[in-house]
Amino acid sequence: xxxxxxxxxxxxxxxxxxxxxxxFVSYDSYQVVRVKTGQHLRTVQEKLxxxxxxxxxxxxxxxxxxxxxxxQLSAFxxxxxxxxxxxxxxxxxxxxxxxxxxxxKRDFGDLSWYDSYHPYEEHKQYFDDLHAAFPNNSEIVSSGxxxxxxxxxxxxxxxxxxxxxxxxxxxxxxxxxxWIAAPVNExxxxxxxxxxxxxxxxTQLYLNKYDFYIFPFVNPDGFVYTQTNERLWxxxxxxxxxxxxxxxxxxxxxxxxxxxxNPLGASTNPASQVYKGEAPSDAPENKGLDKFVRKLRDGxxxxxxxxxxxxxQYILTPFGYKETLYAPELGKWTKAASIVSETIRDSSDxxxxxxxxxxxxxxxxxxxxxxxxxxxxxxxxxSFTIELPDTGDFGFVxxxxxxxxxxxxxxxxxxxxxxxxxxEFFDGEGPAIYLGM
Ligand SMILES: *[C@@H]1O[C@H](CO)[C@@H](O)[C@H](O)[C@H]1NC(C)=O
Ligand SMILES: *[C@@H]1O[C@H](CO)[C@@H](O)[C@H](O)[C@H]1NC(C)=O
Ligand SMILES: *[C@@H]1O[C@H](CO)[C@@H](O)[C@H](O)[C@H]1NC(C)=O
Ligand SMILES: [Zn+2]
Numbered sequence: 557x558x559x560x561x562x563x564x565x566x567x568x569x570x571x572x573x574x575x576x577x578x579x580f581v582s583y584d585s586y587q588v589v590r591v592k593t594g595q596h597l598r599t600v601q602e603k604l605x606x607x608x609x610x611x612x613x614x615x616x617x618x619x620x621x622x623x624x625x626x627x628q629l630s631a632f633x634x635x636x637x638x639x640x641x642x643x644x645x646x647x648x649x650x651x652x653x654x655x656x657x658x659x660x661k662r663d664f665g666d667l668s669w670y671d672s673y674h675p676y677e678e679h680k681q682y683f684d685d686l687h688a689a690f691p692n693n694s695e696i697v698s699s700g701x702x703x704x705x706x707x708x709x710x711x712x713x714x715x716x717x718x719x720x721x722x723x724x725x726x727x728x729x730x731x732x733x734x735w736i737a738a739p740v741n742e743x744x745x746x747x748x749x750x751x752x753x754x755x756x757x758x759t760q761l762y763l764n765k766y767d768f769y770i771f772p773f774v775n776p777d778g779f780v781y782t783q784t785n786e787r788l789w790x791x792x793x794x795x796x797x798x799x800x801x802x803x804x805x806x807x808x809x810x811x812x813x814x815x816x817x818n819p820l821g822a823s824t825n826p827a828s829q830v831y832k833g834e835a836p837s838d839a840p841e842n843k844g845l846d847k848f849v850r851k852l853r854d855g856x857x858x859x860x861x862x863x864x865x866x867x868x869q870y871i872l873t874p875f876g877y878k879e880t881l882y883a884p885e886l887g888k889w890t891k892a893a894s895i896v897s898e899t900i901r902d903s904s905d906x907x908x909x910x911x912x913x914x915x916x917x918x919x920x921x922x923x924x925x926x927x928x929x930x931x932x933x934x935x936x937x938x939s940f941t942i943e944l945p946d947t948g949d950f951g952f953v954x955x956x957x958x959x960x961x962x963x964x965x966x967x968x969x970x971x972x973x974x975x976x977x978x979x980e981f982f983d984g985e986g987p988a989i990y991l992g993m
Pocket of ligand 4: 730731734865866
């Protein structure tokens with residue numbers, strides 16, 4: 557249903573020209589390469605230890621993805637190790653990513669929104685417009701403010717007799733550089749609104765059963781910084797403690813539950829990409845998000861929580877903080893994850909598949925991460941991290957022409973998941989463990 561006046565707002569030709577600061581890190585002539593590891597992991601790590609590089613991935617059993625400065629390239633080639641190039645020139649990839657090829661006009665029904673990436677302010681407008689199209693069944697909500705004072709906005713959606721049903725809660729762009737997370741959240745919100753308005757009985761069924769709370773940007777400062785200054789920024793933009801000149805806490809290591817449970821799960825070094833902060837929830841983003849989680853818990857409860865990340869194509873469940881600890885619900889979570897993965901695989905010719913399992917055992921140990929907290933403290937019945945595409949052709953810098961396919965397959969996956977949320981047949985199966993696929 558089209559309720560907006562047809563305001564035509566032609567966008568500037570390129571994101572880069574409009575919002576980049578003079579100090580934008582160009583990454584010109586930087587290369588991203590995937591180094592094969594497997595049984596040679598030790599040897600490879602030893603060889604790499606002679607270089608300076610930034611590592612992109614954490615699960616290094618099969619490969620390590622690394623970013624190399626131009627000055628390191630010849631030394632890297634001299635190592636004579638097995639690798640292939642992900643980004644020949646990362647600077648060119650970032651420039652290409654920021655060009656708005658589609659000329660999206662301001663109309664949420666125009667799907668060319670999903671053909672390019674957008675500035676933060678436009679994302680905010682997109683949700684305002686979506687709310688305006690669904691005024692009696694939605695509201696814009698806030699999970700507090702970021703360090704720099706940006707609103708952590710979300711859309712709360714409900715059906716015929718709502719609001720007040722158990723919550724489905726989504727957090728996107730937890731890590732600033734994982735740009736694909738926001739369009740996925742937005743596309744799901746769009747499908748709910750347009751499907752409901754069009755009388756789609758499946759959409760109506762879920763909106764009548766659950767209250768959706770969709771937050772596409774829980775780390776808005778970091779996201780804005782990736783567009784103005786440094787495309788590969790991950791954390792929030794809060795200054796480090798004391799005299800430290802380092803910036804940023806990792807919002808996904810700062811949650812209260814299990815915050816200090818395992819020294820391997822996060823870093824106490826303010827300069828680290830996985831800096832946990834000085835105390836649980838000492839990042840303003842976490843403080844607000846946690847308050848919101850507890851409010852939902854104490855209301856109608858949390859049915860489903862998803863923390864949306866990229867990259868790697870994983871569907872992960874608690875626990876992250878202890879790899880040998882299996883939750884009683886692990887059997888049903890894992891079975892559901894396998895069904896979601898199959899649904900996504902069969903939904904398009906891309907045949908995208910996901911690896912699934914408990915996050916600590918499947919990927920690596922994480923302390924103070926959201927899915928453990930929202931399950932243990934928020935008492936969410938279902939709690940996931942979804943690591944979106946790809947598996948490493950492009951990593952964080954996923955080209956805009958991959959957005960549309962990714963959002964569509966996630967919409968297919970979510971419908972399959974929602975169908976399972978109230979199923980009883982999983983009960984009594986016990987914690988069967990299926991790792992990988
Ligand atoms: C919202 O509810 C009001 C009051 O019941 C009604 O007048 C209006 O038509 C509704 N709007 C939509 C878009 O359904
Ligand atoms: C939705 O409607 C279609 C067509 O009328 C019907 O076949 C299907 O069973 C309905 N699904 C639900 C969940 O009500
Ligand atoms: C910070 O720097 C000041 C001045 O150099 C110094 O006096 C102080 O001890 C430092 N504080 C910490 C916590 O290191
Ligand atoms: Zn992430």
